[in-house]
Amino acid sequence: xxxxxxxxxxxxxxxxxxYNHLRMINYARQLAxxxxxxxxxxxxxxxxxxxxxxxxxxxxxxxxxxxTPDIVIPQHTLDHTEIVKKLNIDAFVVGxxxxxxYDYLKEIDVQVFYFxxxxxxxxxxxxxxxxxxxxxxxxxxxxxxxVTVKVDAELNNxxxxxxxx
Numbered sequence: 001x002x003x004x005x006x007x008x009x010x011x012x013x014x015x016x017x018x019y020n021h022l023r024m025i026n027y028a029r030q031l032a033x034x035x036x037x038x039x040x041x042x043x044x045x046x047x048x049x050x051x052x053x054x055x056x057x058x059x060x061x062x063x064x065x066x067x068t069p070d071i072v073i074p075q076h077t078l079d080h081t082e083i084v085k086k087l088n089i090d091a092f093v094v095g096x097x098x099x100x101x102y103d104y105l106k107e108i109d110v111q112v113f114y115f116x117x118x119x120x121x122x123x124x125x126x127x128x129x130x131x132x133x134x135x136x137x138x139x140x141x142x143x144x145x146x147v148t149v150k151v152d153a154e155l156n157n158x159x160x161x162x163x164x165x
Contacts, residue, residue, distance in 0.1 A: 006031065009084065010093040011038030011075045013045050014059050015052035020095075022066075024115045028093040029068045031113070036087060037063050038075035048078070084110050 010028040014021050029035050042056045052059065056074070064072045075083075080092060084105060091111040094102055099114045106112055 005033035006090050007034045007036065007088055008032035008091045008093060009036045009038065009080070009087065009089045011040065011080075012095065013040045013052055014063055015045075015054050017054075017059070017062050020117050024093060024095060024117070025063075025066065025068050027113075027115050031091055031093065032070075034070050035068060036071045036073060036089070037069040038073050038083070039063050040075045044076055044078070080105060081108065084108065 008028050008031045010025060012021065012024070025035075025037060028037075039056065039060045042051055045052050054062075060072060060074065063069060073083075078101075080089075080102065081104070083089070084092065085108070089110060091113060092102060092105055093113045093115055095117045096114040097117060102112050102114075
């Protein structure tokens with residue numbers, strides 16, 4: 001049934017799903033008759049970088065909701081040798097931030113494509129932008145004049161007044 005079909009595998013964390021994730025999956029789709037997308041588990045990701053913001057089951061459902069993949073599977077290891085052999089994968093696509101790390105797959109006749117993310121959006125840059133914005137807002141709140149509340153005991157009315165005015 002799958003004899004003349006090109007099976008392509010791509011994988012990633014897909015945390016805070018963004019445009020570059022979509023571009024890489026679409027690129028892999030163009031190479032494939034059958035596209036399998038692996039989503040890294042929280043445990044796997046935590047073994048080499050900070051844990052994902054979005055939990056594994058939600059990231060998996062996001063990828064499953066795309067029309068592009070034929071199959072979506074959990075990814076438990078960065079060593080793809082076993083999955084490539086079990087699923088008869090012909091090609092592997094991964095972001096170029098992993099350049100050279102999967103060349104060992106070429107030894108078992110798997111084409112490896114390092115997709116050029118280029119500059120711009122990444123989950124790490126999104127996290128940094130959100131964090132920096134949060135920190136800036138905290139600093140602005142600390143520097144703002146405190147608001148005091150006056151209570152008119154007889155009328156039980158509350159009104160806020162900026163201190164120093």
